[in-house]
Amino acid sequence: MKKEWFTISVYSENNVGLLNRISGIFLKRHINIESLNVSKSEIDNVSKFTIVVYTTEKWVRNIVGQIEKQIEVIKAFYHTDDETIYQESALFKIASNLLFDERQIQNIIKESNSQIVTVSREFFILAKSGRRYEIDEMYEQFKPFGIMQFVRSGRISVTKDEMQISTLLKEFQHN
Structure with a gap:
């Protein structure tokens, strides 16, 4: 698999220590974080980590899976540069x-x-x-x-398509 740029978006509760655990996931795999930004998101009381890495899709998929295992993480996604602004x-x-x-x-x-x-x-x-x-x-x-x-600064980005987390939360609110 070829390496390319990926933007990982992590939606989480704003808890102490989460950044350290997330960075540890990259450290274990010897993958350098090229850019990191943390800010509030479009969802009340939810933070968004925007992480840029240069790796293969196999590795980024694995990393996102590991990040989602963190208790405070609501959902994590990865996108190519073509899929984001x-x-x-x-x-x-x-x-x-x-x-x-x-x-x-x-x-x-x-x-x-x-x-x-x-x-x-x-x-x-x-x-x-x-x-x-x-x-x-x-x-x-x-x-x-x-x-x-x-x-x-670190990269800031939005996806060209609607983020699946917005859809998931709308469905949750209607049930």
Whole structure:
């Protein structure tokens, strides 16, 4: 089986220690978590873990099965990149003098559709949202000029099709 990118969505109660147990499932299988985001979900009092991994479908199916065995987990799903709409966000801290002295910096900002968040005498902060490769490209463009600080968020994603958990909960509420 070939490796590919998968987004795992885990719906759970918000309990202490669950993240540690979930990460242990990946550790045992020597699968690196490429991106992790935890937030509230569309369901009241339910958290959503969004985990990105590069592995085979066989392994991701096995992992999702192990995650669902955790008591606090309501349901877990996995999707390919083609089945989701996703983005990441990044912040770049760059020396302020470059904003005025390097014309290419202004071109990068304009062409990348990034936003200037703040400007001070010493630095300015750029925010960029998009696909991972777009942020990587912007990083590579700024690298020769010097990046003072850089941070990237975990992936956030929604599925193109309705999530089965929404259907399951509707059926449960009607019974």
